[in-house]
Amino acid sequence: MKQFKNFGFGTQIRKSPFFEATVRWGAQEFSVYNHMYIPRDFGDPVQNFWNLVNDAILCDVAVERQVEIIGPDASKFVQMMTPRDLTNMSVGQCKYILVTNSDGGVLNDPVLLRLGENRYWFSLADSDILLWAQGIAVNSGLNVTILEPDASPLQLQGPKSGEVMNALFGESIMDLKYYWHREVELDGLNLIVSRTGWSSELGYEIFLQDESQGDELWEKIMEVGTSFGLKPGHTSSIRRIEGGMLSYHADADINTNPYELGLDRLVNLEMKEDFIGKAALHRIQKNGVRRKQV
Amino acid sequence: MKQFKNFGFGTQIRKSPFFEATVRWGAQEFSVYNHMYIPRDFGDPVQNFWNLVNDAILCDVAVERQVEIIGPDASKFVQMMTPRDLTNMSVGQCKYILVTNSDGGVLNDPVLLRLGENRYWFSLADSDILLWAQGIAVNSGLNVTILEPDASPLQLQGPKSGEVMNALFGESIMDLKYYWHREVELDGLNLIVSRTGWSSELGYEIFLQDESQGDELWEKIMEVGTSFGLKPGHTSSIRRIEGGMLSYHADADINTNPYELGLDRLVNLEMKEDFIGKAALHRIQKNGVRRKQV
Numbered sequence: 001m002k003q004f005k006n007f008g009f010g011t012q013i014r015k016s017p018f019f020e021a022t023v024r025w026g027a028q029e030f031s032v033y034n035h036m037y038i039p040r041d042f043g044d045p046v047q048n049f050w051n052l053v054n055d056a057i058l059c060d061v062a063v064e065r066q067v068e069i070i071g072p073d074a075s076k077f078v079q080m081m082t083p084r085d086l087t088n089m090s091v092g093q094c095k096y097i098l099v100t101n102s103d104g105g106v107l108n109d110p111v112l113l114r115l116g117e118n119r120y121w122f123s124l125a126d127s128d129i130l131l132w133a134q135g136i137a138v139n140s141g142l143n144v145t146i147l148e149p150d151a152s153p154l155q156l157q158g159p160k161s162g163e164v165m166n167a168l169f170g171e172s173i174m175d176l177k178y179y180w181h182r183e184v185e186l187d188g189l190n191l192i193v194s195r196t197g198w199s200s201e202l203g204y205e206i207f208l209q210d211e212s213q214g215d216e217l218w219e220k221i222m223e224v225g226t227s228f229g230l231k232p233g234h235t236s237s238i239r240r241i242e243g244g245m246l247s248y249h250a251d252a253d254i255n256t257n258p259y260e261l262g263l264d265r266l267v268n269l270e271m272k273e274d275f276i277g278k279a280a281l282h283r284i285q286k287n288g289v290r291r292k293q294v
Numbered sequence: 295m296k297q298f299k300n301f302g303f304g305t306q307i308r309k310s311p312f313f314e315a316t317v318r319w320g321a322q323e324f325s326v327y328n329h330m331y332i333p334r335d336f337g338d339p340v341q342n343f344w345n346l347v348n349d350a351i352l353c354d355v356a357v358e359r360q361v362e363i364i365g366p367d368a369s370k371f372v373q374m375m376t377p378r379d380l381t382n383m384s385v386g387q388c389k390y391i392l393v394t395n396s397d398g399g400v401l402n403d404p405v406l407l408r409l410g411e412n413r414y415w416f417s418l419a420d421s422d423i424l425l426w427a428q429g430i431a432v433n434s435g436l437n438v439t440i441l442e443p444d445a446s447p448l449q450l451q452g453p454k455s456g457e458v459m460n461a462l463f464g465e466s467i468m469d470l471k472y473y474w475h476r477e478v479e480l481d482g483l484n485l486i487v488s489r490t491g492w493s494s495e496l497g498y499e500i501f502l503q504d505e506s507q508g509d510e511l512w513e514k515i516m517e518v519g520t521s522f523g524l525k526p527g528h529t530s531s532i533r534r535i536e537g538g539m540l541s542y543h544a545d546a547d548i549n550t551n552p553y554e555l556g557l558d559r560l561v562n563l564e565m566k567e568d569f570i571g572k573a574a575l576h577r578i579q580k581n582g583v584r585r586k587q588v
Contacts, residue, residue, distance in 0.1 A: 011541075011544040012325075012327075012420065012541055012542070012543045012544040013325070013326070013543070014543070031306075031307070031326070032307070032325070032326030033306075035420065035421075035543060101425075101428050102428070102431075102432060107425060126306065126329065127329075127422055127425065128421055128422035128425055128426075129425070130548070131395075131401060131421065131422055131423070131425050131426040131429065132422075132425040132426065132428070132429045133429070134395050134396070134426070134429070135425065135426045135427070135428070135429020135430040135431075135432070136429040136430070136432045136433070137396075137429075138396060138429070138430050138433070138434075138570060139430070139432070139433035139434055139435075140432075140433055141433075148548075247305075247306055248306070249306045249307070249308070249329060250305040250306040254424070254442075276432060
């Protein structure tokens with residue numbers, strides 16, 4: 001991998017609310033994801049891996065932009081966007097889903113949060129699902145509003161992350177089950193926390209809901225976390241490959257279908273509800289796939 | 295502008311067909327645009343500016359991804375996507391257009407090429423209009439196919455660019471008018487050239503249609519161009535700001551409408567045809583805008 005001397009920060013690419021904090025805490029290399037900078041190196045990726053698997057790391061993943069679907073037809077609209085059966089999804093739950101187009105091609109693999117009866121967030125990989133969702137809404141006849149909310153997640157991941165969460169939010173947070181979320185407060189900051197992440201380790205995501213408070217939130221977490229061994233870090237490519245987790249664009253794109261990815265479990269062709277790509281995926285399943293990732 | 299030591303190239307971000315050539319010719323800094331790397335510095339941005347305004351530069355702008363709309367309803371569909379009146383657009387013509395959503399927000403400001411009676415390319419700024427277009431097609435009832443073709447543009451810009459084009463393609467290319475395009479051949483490479491660019495100088499874009507030929511095309515152009523003073527370069531932020539040209543995300547986004555940008559000339563509310571955002575832009579025009587870029 002060739003390394004280049006300089007990486008200039010332009011005005012066309014957004015900075016995360018945690019950008020200044022990550023620079024202060026040693027971020028040395030950035031990439032771009034969803035039109036935003038993401039720190040990719042705090043000096044030593046291998047050390048970052050060990051920090052993650054032995055202790056805990058705090059990662060700026062504000063690049064996981066949220067798309068909010070809200071309105072009386074939100075549930076119907078969200079089901080239309082994914083082959084995963086959402087019939088039994090409760091308020092407070094998260095689900096890992098695929099978003100497919102009419103050809104069954106994968107457009108994104110977000111975590112979906114159901115925040116209220118008629119309110120959802122897609123926590124996105126690197127593609128403009130805001131445009132896709134607004135596009136399919138145009139002639140859908142469904143009553144929904146689709147927007148990008150002010151929401152920026154951090155990932156707190158690693159075996160010690162539970163202890164850090166306990167120290168930050170109190171004992172009650174230990175009840176939070178895998179792939180559930182809830183609203184919490186931290187010294188006046190209104191947050192949403194979920195037990196999700198991209199590490200295959202115990203982990204949490206903490207969604208800031210006011211971008212002016214990025215510095216404050218980062219420092220509060222690091223201050224409490226340091227005694228548990230918490231380090232600033234970045235989502236680990238080593239761990240995610242080990243964990244068999246998908247990286248959109250690297251492992252999948254619009255020309256890849258769920259079966260080629262071995263993600264059959266995220267597709268339900270038997271459910272009554274229709275979704276975009278259902279007919280195409282039926283056809284693909286019947287004919288068998290030509291290639292498969294292992 | 296803080297500079298960082300390293301910029302790592304990850305697998306999640308695509309490389310241009312001209313990537314290796316630009317590195318060989320001195321590219322030192324990259325940014326990311328439409329999920330691809332774009333060279334942003336060949337050692338001295340001010341020298342690059344003078345190369346552009348005095349002679350000519352060759353820029354890798356393969357990041358300007360194309361979206362192709364093809365099929366019997368292509369013209370109707372494309373008109374639905376933009377507030378600019380396309381009634382009189384000829385095959386062979388290019389038009390600078392805006393793409394708006396239902397709220398009149400700007401999603402992109404591409405150059406549109408009409409390649410055939412029923413075939414168009416959107417040459418895009420930095421957002422996934424492929425997803426937007428496929429999204430609005432879902433319930434449109436129109437017969438179109440929407441894809442990303444194998445097409446990667448270079449920009450040849452500057453006062454000497456005409457002479458270079460003449461030497462490359464022969465005298466006949468000098469007939470090509472501003473904002474028109476045509477198919478040409480260069481030693482067996484099938485290309486589309488347009489008299490467009492992002493420099494306010496005389497300039498051309500050269501669209502490669504087979505991504506395996508990037509190196510070959512780059513070297514052929516540089517070989518012929520050197521005697522005219524052609525240098526490798528990058529689209530100049532200095533020149534584009536001087537020229538008052540829009541940089542999507544830096545100057546406009548989904549929450550900006552065309553009137554706020556002073557781009558009223560790209561909106562035709564009087565035309566018979568409907569387009570997405572027409573009702574909202576009517577409303578905005580009637581009520582007057584609250585802010586305006588100057």
